[in-house]
Amino acid sequence: MSGRGGSQPDAAQVARAHAQVETDERRARVAWSRVLEHRRERTSDARAELLDEVMSIGHVEAWHRLVDGDLPRCASARAHVAGVDVDAELDRVTRLGARVVIPGDADWPTCLSHPDIEPHLLHVRGQGCLADLAARAVAVVGSRASTGYGEAIARELGAGLAHRSWTVVSGAAYGIDAAAHQGALTVDGPAIAVLPCGPDRAYPEGNRRLIDAVAERGVVITELATGTVAMRHRFLARNRIIAALGAATVVVEAGLRSGSLNTAGWAESLGRPVGAVPGPVTQMSSAGCHEWIQKTRAHLVTDTADVLALAARVGDALEQPVEQLGPARELDAMTTAQRRIHDLLRARAGRSPGVVAHELVLPVEEVLAELSVMSLQGWARQDEEGGWRRGPGPS
Amino acid sequence: MSGRGGSQPDAAQVARAHAQVETDERRARVAWSRVLEHRRERTSDARAELLDEVMSIGHVEAWHRLVDGDLPRCASARAHVAGVDVDAELDRVTRLGARVVIPGDADWPTCLSHPDIEPHLLHVRGQGCLADLAARAVAVVGSRASTGYGEAIARELGAGLAHRSWTVVSGAAYGIDAAAHQGALTVDGPAIAVLPCGPDRAYPEGNRRLIDAVAERGVVITELATGTVAMRHRFLARNRIIAALGAATVVVEAGLRSGSLNTAGWAESLGRPVGAVPGPVTQMSSAGCHEWIQKTRAHLVTDTADVLALAARVGDALEQPVEQLGPARELDAMTTAQRRIHDLLRARAGRSPGVVAHELVLPVEEVLAELSVMSLQGWARQDEEGGWRRGPGPS
Numbered sequence: 168m169s170g171r172g173g174s175q176p177d178a179a180q181v182a183r184a185h186a187q188v189e190t191d192e193r194r195a196r197v198a199w200s201r202v203l204e205h206r207r208e209r210t211s212d213a214r215a216e217l218l219d220e221v222m223s224i225g226h227v228e229a230w231h232r233l234v235d236g237d238l239p240r241c242a243s244a245r246a247h248v249a250g251v252d253v254d255a256e257l258d259r260v261t262r263l264g265a266r267v268v269i270p271g272d273a274d275w276p277t278c279l280s281h282p283d284i285e286p287h288l289l290h291v292r293g294q295g296c297l298a299d300l301a302a303r304a305v306a307v308v309g310s311r312a313s314t315g316y317g318e319a320i321a322r323e324l325g326a327g328l329a330h331r332s333w334t335v336v337s338g339a340a341y342g343i344d345a346a347a348h349q350g351a352l353t354v355d356g357p358a359i360a361v362l363p364c365g366p367d368r369a370y371p372e373g374n375r376r377l378i379d380a381v382a383e384r385g386v387v388i389t390e391l392a393t394g395t396v397a398m399r400h401r402f403l404a405r406n407r408i409i410a411a412l413g414a415a416t417v418v419v420e421a422g423l424r425s426g427s428l429n430t431a432g433w434a435e436s437l438g439r440p441v442g443a444v445p446g447p448v449t450q451m452s453s454a455g456c457h458e459w460i461q462k463t464r465a466h467l468v469t470d471t472a473d474v475l476a477l478a479a480r481v482g483d484a485l486e487q488p489v490e491q492l493g494p495a496r497e498l499d500a501m502t503t504a505q506r507r508i509h510d511l512l513r514a515r516a517g518r519s520p521g522v523v524a525h526e527l528v529l530p531v532e533e534v535l536a537e538l539s540v541m542s543l544q545g546w547a548r549q550d551e552e553g554g555w556r557r558g559p560g561p562s
Numbered sequence: 563m564s565g566r567g568g569s570q571p572d573a574a575q576v577a578r579a580h581a582q583v584e585t586d587e588r589r590a591r592v593a594w595s596r597v598l599e600h601r602r603e604r605t606s607d608a609r610a611e612l613l614d615e616v617m618s619i620g621h622v623e624a625w626h627r628l629v630d631g632d633l634p635r636c637a638s639a640r641a642h643v644a645g646v647d648v649d650a651e652l653d654r655v656t657r658l659g660a661r662v663v664i665p666g667d668a669d670w671p672t673c674l675s676h677p678d679i680e681p682h683l684l685h686v687r688g689q690g691c692l693a694d695l696a697a698r699a700v701a702v703v704g705s706r707a708s709t710g711y712g713e714a715i716a717r718e719l720g721a722g723l724a725h726r727s728w729t730v731v732s733g734a735a736y737g738i739d740a741a742a743h744q745g746a747l748t749v750d751g752p753a754i755a756v757l758p759c760g761p762d763r764a765y766p767e768g769n770r771r772l773i774d775a776v777a778e779r780g781v782v783i784t785e786l787a788t789g790t791v792a793m794r795h796r797f798l799a800r801n802r803i804i805a806a807l808g809a810a811t812v813v814v815e816a817g818l819r820s821g822s823l824n825t826a827g828w829a830e831s832l833g834r835p836v837g838a839v840p841g842p843v844t845q846m847s848s849a850g851c852h853e854w855i856q857k858t859r860a861h862l863v864t865d866t867a868d869v870l871a872l873a874a875r876v877g878d879a880l881e882q883p884v885e886q887l888g889p890a891r892e893l894d895a896m897t898t899a900q901r902r903i904h905d906l907l908r909a910r911a912g913r914s915p916g917v918v919a920h921e922l923v924l925p926v927e928e929v930l931a932e933l934s935v936m937s938l939q940g941w942a943r944q945d946e947e948g949g950w951r952r953g954p955g956p957s
Contacts, residue, residue: 316842445840445852447711447923448864449902457840460855460862467855467862469843507844521916528842528923 175236180249184234187253188227193288194253195226196269200287200392201256202233202247206404213240222282259393265292265366276301276412281437284411286390290366293386300357300385304334305478306413306434308406308427309343309420314452315526317420319507320444321346322353324417326506327471329356333478334385336361336412338405339378341371343419343427348381349510358385359412363405365395403429410434414478417442417468421455428455435464440477442468447528501546504529505537509546509557517554570631575644579629582648583622588683589648590621591664595682596651596787597628597642601799608635617677654788660687660761671696671807676832679806681785685761688781695752695780699729700873701808701829703801703822704738704815709847710921712815714902715839716741717748719812721901722866724751728873729780731756731807733800734773736766738814738822743776744905753780754807758800760790801825805832809873812837812863816850823850830859835872837863842923896941899924900932904941904952912949 176184188195199221206214217240221229232238234248260267268275268289274297279285291297305328309317321343325335329351337344339360351358360381362370366389369375381387390408391401406426410416410433418441421427431441443465446453459465468474501509504527511523520538524531538555541547545558571579583590594616601609612635616624627633629643655662663670663684669692674680686692700723704712716738720730724746732739734755746753755776757765761784764770776782785803786796801821805811805828813836816822826836838860841848854860863869896904899922906918915933919926933950936942943953 316844320843444843445848445855445862447842448715448839449711449899449923453840454864457862457864460840461864461868463858467840467852469849469852469856473856504844521920525916525920525926528844531920 175242175245176234176249181234184248184251185231187251188230190227192225192227192271193267193269195230196287197253197256197267198230198248198251199226200390201251202244203287204401204404205286205390206400213243216240217244219282222285226287256393260290260366263290263292263366263393265290267291268297274298279408279411281411284407284437286408289388289390290393291386291388292366293382293384295357295359295385297359297386297388300334300359301336301412303332303478304336304359304412304414305474306336306409306416306430307343307347307419308337308409308416308430309347309418310422310425310427310452310455311340311342311344312422312452313342313346313420314446314450315511316446316450316528317343317444317452318346319510319527321419322350322510323503323507324419324444324471324474325350325352325358326354326356328474329358330354331471331475332357333475334359336409338363338402338409338430339370339374339381339387341374345374345377347419348377352377352380352384353510355384360385360387361405361409361412362387362389362391362397363401364397365389365391365393367393368396370397402426406430407433410439411437413439415440415442415474417444417474417477418456418459418465419444420446420452421459422451423454423458425455428459431459431465441465442474442477444468500544501541502537504533505541505546508534508537508541512547512555512557514557517550517552517556519554523555570637570640571629571644576629579643579646580626582646583625585622587620587622587666588662588664590625591682592648592651592662593625593643593646594621595785596646597639598682599796599799600681600785601795608638611635612639614677617680621682651788655685655761658685658687658761658788660685662686663692669693674803674806676806679802679832681803684783684785685788686781686783687761688777688779690752690754690780692754692781692783695729695754696731696807698727698873699731699754699807699809700869701731701804701811701825702738702742702814703732703804703811703825704742704813705817705820705822705847705850706735706737706739707817707847708737708741708815709841709845710906711841711845711923712738712839712847713741714905714922716814717745717905718898718902719814719839719866719869720745720747720753721749721751723869724753725749726866726870727752728870729754731804733758733797733804733825734765734769734776734782736769740769740772742814743772747772747775747779750779755780755782756800756804756807757782757784757786757792758796759792760784760786760788762788763791765792797821798824802828805829805834808834810835810837810869812839812869812872813851813854813860814839815841815847816854817846818849818853820850823854826854826860836860837869837872839863895939896936897932899928900936900941903929903932903936907942907950907952909952912945912947912951914949918950 268291276298325347334357335351336359337347358381364370369378416434443456443459460467520534524534548558663686671693720742729752730746731754732742753776759765764773801824811829838851838854855862915929919929940953
């Protein structure tokens with residue numbers, strides 16, 4: 168991406184650019200990741216045509232032809248070859264604690280090897296094996312402009328899927344994405360966050376801690392080169408990877424123009440089932456979900472079981488025994504409603520039962536009843552002003 | 563229905579029973595309405611077999627054969643023939659301000675002339691022409707155990723349909739049925755209430771005023787003889803008439819075992835489209851709707867336009883100009899959200915914005931903003947305790 172706007176390379180630069188790659192597939196893919204982003208618009212353009220050519224003849228051969236100016240529509244990419252330093256890029260990636268994974272590697276997820284999807288490479292940060300994590304994965308996405316209702320459902324689905332050893336794939340964005348990841352982390356479950364920026368960045372910056380937490384339990388991945396900043400077209404390109412990693416994609420809450428519907432569109436074009444969670448018709452925050460269900464582009468899903476029924480269509484056995492993930496968590500002792508309420512409470516600020524009830528779209532009486540049970544178990548406590556705060560659980 | 567458990571008629575009673583009907587179709591149907599209820603269970607039984615025979619050979623001929631004991635499986639019905647007094651029944655109906663309508667009459671709705679549906683007759687009370695009302699009608703049904711959310715949607719749909727000159731058909735039950743009728747009445751629109759009891763009764767008794775109001779703007783109908791009380795099997799039989807009168811049936815809110823799904827089942831078996839309104843997945847009150855959408859037995863509908871799109875599939879032109887119904891109503895000046903809030907307010911008791919927001923599943927801030935606009939126009943006013951009450955509108 169660096170050296171944007173440079174002129175075509177001279178003979179010395181050409182020689183050095185050839186030497187960067189020689190016959191090494193990994194080095195060729197790193198080199199390409201710095202000169203050509205995977206960005207397909209619907210209308211065919213120079214970039215898409217070039218990308219097709221690269222995929223068709225292979226990265227090594229394509230690199231040498233690019234350096235020699237012997238590829239169709241390659242002028243723009245070729246202007247960047249002089250600035251490519253594969254060793255420096257690999258060094259930057261290593262210093263971030265990340266690794267470069269390419270097709271053929273043991274932890275390359277084969278579900279990404281689709282002509283419209285396959286990235287040059289993935290930068291992978293985290294403890295998990297990407298291929299294993301992707302073998303049983305569901306994408307859970309939705310609006311950044313989410314409501315308490317949608318976030319509670321996303322956390323619930325994230326926790327429910329992870330508890331059954333299904334990996335939660337999302338984009339670490341504010342709102343539904345973050346809630347889905349948080350739900351998975353609540354039960355120490357597996358997760359994959361796909362970033363719309365280079366591996367040296369966190370986007371959004373405010374979710375850096377969440378992104379780091381995902382890396383500890385699963386992996387944080389991106390196809391983008393170091394230094395690349397998040398931009399609109401990169402969100403859209405990133406969405407194809409989220410959709411391709413999930414056996415199914417679930418949209419929890421989406422307005423009519425939510426970007427999460429773009430992810431759903433990718434899933435649809437890959438023939439993967441799409442689920443959408445309904446909500447009150449009085450709130451536009453679910454209007455995109457309703458529209459997709461109406462147009463039979465999405466299945467209506469209400470809970471984890473519904474989502475797994477969709478995901479299981481893609482060949483994986485549904486009724487695997489629930490694995491015990493990490494140490495037995497007392498959180499599991501809470502009912503669904505209690506966990507939703509617990510999610511909404513804060514340790515350092517009290518919330519009124521009315522506000523909690525509104526957020527979760529539950530009757531106030533029910534919230535009050537649950538809070539009194541939760542306070543007996545230490546999961547909630549009432550402060551001096553009468554507000555309810557999150558408690559640490561049984562002591 | 564009277565004389566239950568009587569023995570088979572003697573010769574004099576047989577002669578009198580023949581004389582009740584002679585060759586008069588209307589009198590034959592009145593006579594039949596007192597000895598054989600339209601009640602089909604899934605398993606074939608004596609009643610269904612007898613009913614098929616009556617429909618097949620015609621009411622007059624069937625009556626005489628019944629009186630002579632010359633019909634299959636007729637013993638139970640025949641035990642009642644001695645008690646039948648057609649003149650007395652017609653007299654009772656007339657004194658109620660109702661009329662007996664049978665197939666062939668100008669105001670018989672032809673949509674009821676289906677072998678599984680056709681009642682012996684209908685008792686019709688009210689100013690409207692039943693056939694005209696049924697020509698453009700939608701059934702709006704749902705749980706008696708409804709929420710404020712569901713009731714607000716039902717009122718909204720009832721008002722929206724009636725405003726476009728579509729008749730709202732429902733069962734006048736508590737909850738969603740009543741809210742749908744109320745919505746239609748709010749805009750002085752057409753409505754049909756189908757009762758599960760005789761024309762001399764109101765069921766539920768607590769909705770008597772609503773039922774009378776429907777009779778003023780449309781019609782209240784029942785196939786049951788005078789004196790018949792509401793019972794479970796009569797709700798189910800009644801539902802077939804509601805479904806048959808609607809070009810489409812919409813379920814606004816229904817738990818998994820709601821009786822309104824029985825109405826939807828009738829619509830389905832008649833090949834009429836079924837719509838269901840989604841709601842929060844956190845509330846079981848919408849679980850039946852979600853299940854029907856999931857099983858593709860119902861289309862997801864969110865507003866009047868969606869419902870009309872369904873109803874229009876049944877041959878009627880959708881885009882008829884909106885007729886001005888009665889005097890121009892200032893209520894129409896309110897926005898959708900304002901009308902929902904207005905519906906929930908009471909003139910004699912204040913409600914807090916938080917409660918209204920929860921009921922309507924709207925953000926409190928939005929409710930507060932709408933209330934302040936509404937108070938300027940006189941649609942809402944705040945009482946001494948800070949609660950909000952319904953106002954009469956601009957003065």
